[in-house]
Amino acid sequence: MIEDIELEALINDVYEYYGFDFGSYSRASLKRRVSRVYVLDGFKHFHEFLSKVRTDPEYYKRMIDEITVNVTEMFRDPSFYQVLRKEILPLLGTKPFIRIWHAGCSTGEEVYSMAILLKEAGLLHKSILYATDINAAVLETAKSGIFPLRMIKDYADNYRDSGGEEDFSNYYIANYGFAKFNEDLAEKMVFSQHNLVSDTSFNEFDLILCRNVLIYFDNNLQKRVVNLFDDSLAVLGFLALGTKETIKYSISQSKYKQFEKEKIWRKIK
Amino acid sequence: MEKNKIIDCKVVIIGGSAGSLQALLQILPFIEPPTSFAMVIVVHRKNSDEQTLEDLIALKAKIKLREVEDKTPLEKGYIYIAPSNYHLLFEKNETLSLDTSEKVNYSRPSIDVSFESAAEIYGSALIGILLSGSNTDGTAGLKAIQKASGMIIVQNPLSADMPFMPKNAMLNTNPDLVLTPQEILEFLKEINKA
Numbered sequence: 001m002i003e004d005i006e007l008e009a010l011i012n013d014v015y016e017y018y019g020f021d022f023g024s025y026s027r028a029s030l031k032r033r034v035s036r037v038y039v040l041d042g043f044k045h046f047h048e049f050l051s052k053v054r055t056d057p058e059y060y061k062r063m064i065d066e067i068t069v070n071v072t073e074m075f076r077d078p079s080f081y082q083v084l085r086k087e088i089l090p091l092l093g094t095k096p097f098i099r100i101w102h103a104g105c106s107t108g109e110e111v112y113s114m115a116i117l118l119k120e121a122g123l124l125h126k127s128i129l130y131a132t133d134i135n136a137a138v139l140e141t142a143k144s145g146i147f148p149l150r151m152i153k154d155y156a157d158n159y160r161d162s163g164g165e166e167d168f169s170n171y172y173i174a175n176y177g178f179a180k181f182n183e184d185l186a187e188k189m190v191f192s193q194h195n196l197v198s199d200t201s202f203n204e205f206d207l208i209l210c211r212n213v214l215i216y217f218d219n220n221l222q223k224r225v226v227n228l229f230d231d232s233l234a235v236l237g238f239l240a241l242g243t244k245e246t247i248k249y250s251i252s253q254s255k256y257k258q259f260e261k262e263k264i265w266r267k268i269k
Numbered sequence: 270m271e272k273n274k275i276i277d278c279k280v281v282i283i284g285g286s287a288g289s290l291q292a293l294l295q296i297l298p299f300i301e302p303p304t305s306f307a308m309v310i311v312v313h314r315k316n317s318d319e320q321t322l323e324d325l326i327a328l329k330a331k332i333k334l335r336e337v338e339d340k341t342p343l344e345k346g347y348i349y350i351a352p353s354n355y356h357l358l359f360e361k362n363e364t365l366s367l368d369t370s371e372k373v374n375y376s377r378p379s380i381d382v383s384f385e386s387a388a389e390i391y392g393s394a395l396i397g398i399l400l401s402g403s404n405t406d407g408t409a410g411l412k413a414i415q416k417a418s419g420m421i422i423v424q425n426p427l428s429a430d431m432p433f434m435p436k437n438a439m440l441n442t443n444p445d446l447v448l449t450p451q452e453i454l455e456f457l458k459e460i461n462k463a
């Protein structure tokens with residue numbers, strides 16, 4: 001592992017040269033990720049790594065891609081999607097218009113999963129799905145709606161476990177090892193770059209999903225981001241986090257009511 | 270055996286894979302809630318196993334189980350179990366972080382990842398124990414703990430259902446102790462008194 005002071009030097013340089021602030025990321029994870037690229041790319045001295053990052057914007061991009069974690073799936077945690085399908089969407093369905101924000105959407109599998117749920121509930125036509133991430137490259141994949149075919153079997157299983165009853169293969173066309181999801185699913189999606197560390201609220205939403213993103217932030221940044229969501233959520237709107245994330249350490253519990261045992265909270269005032 | 274290592278212990282971290290549950294069940298039900306350290310368990314488990322391990326241990330152990338969520342504070346007197354499908358990491362402010370990055374040694378949670386992270390934060394105040402299993406996870410983690418002046422214990426391979434993992438650790442590290450589950454229990458009772 002690299003040393004603590006080396007990590008701090010990198011954080012400072014990245015901020016100074018590129019304006020990106022990793023200062024409030026979880027140190028345990030960040031240190032592991034940085035040590036991993038450092039070794040992977042065969043550096044022997046930390047100052048060489050630092051100067052490469054400073055002077056070579058291409059390498060900086062590679063490093064960022066390697067240290068951020070973009071792992072995602074369609075219908076990740078099927079029981080979560082089951083609750084969305086059975087309990088949350090019927091509540092949102094009574095509204096004339098449904099605004100959803102996927103914060104930290106990565107390559108978009110979560111957004112396409114949501115579009116499928118909305119379509120099956122007959123709500124997609126009156127919904128809009130904003131999907132944002134800090135990483136421009138993952139957003140390009142998300143826009144394309146093209147995912148590796150080898151994952152599709154797992155996704156179809158997840159889909160079924162989440163209560164899906166259609167033939168999953170109706171939702172995509174398979175071609176040369178890839179599955180391209182139907183264009184009508186993407187019609188209501190808007191992708192854009194948004195940095196949860198420094199950007200502000202940009203709309204009011206009925207449902208915000210931010211799953212497996214806050215785990216990479218320290219307590220202070222988690223607080224700031226949960227408050228950003230609070231500012232962006234309509235009263236009676238829902239905030240959904242990853243299965244092991246909580247708002248408990250971030251915001252007054254009197255404002256939010258947890259939806260059964262799920263990692264879904266409803267804003268009650 | 271260096272007594273001060275034991276007295277200063279703040280965290281006992283136990284890793285295991287196939288066959289480790291039997292060993293855990295020979296140990297955990299018989300320890301009183303520790304007054305000076307926390308216990309953390311990192312075992313390989315199926316993704317579909319969301320709660321069963323937690324439920325079983327909560328039922329069998331006298332020590333209270335704390336559910337692990339991201340940034341859960343790590344406190345003495347409790348057991349913590351790494352949730353399935355996340356790596357478990359340790360922060361300087363004594364909270365736990367979770368991470369969904371790629372598997373390490375085909376495993377998430379990976380024992381190496383948690384042992385290495387715990388070693389960074391707890392150094393000589395850490396005891397790492399590696400139980401039964403049939404892959405190489407855990408060995409690098411034990412090395413890291415030893416390098417950071419913590420104490421390392423390996424389950425006696427003769428007592429392990431799957432001896433490969435403890436054997437691999439013995440070949441590549443220099444364990445402070447090699448113990449059967451029964452002896453691990455005695456050892457933990459002893460440090461619980463210290």
Ligand SMILES: C[S@@+](CC[C@H](N)C(=O)[O-])C[C@H]1O[C@@H](n2cnc3c(N)ncnc32)[C@H](O)[C@@H]1O
Nearest residue numbers: 069072104106133134135195196197211212213
């Ligand atoms: C593990 S993925 C989660 C994907 C998806 N939500 C899921 O649960 O499957 C985490 C994502 O958070 C994004 N991210 C990290 N820091 C961010 C920031 N400051 N602002 C916005 N997104 C960020 C990463 O680029 C990555 O795509």
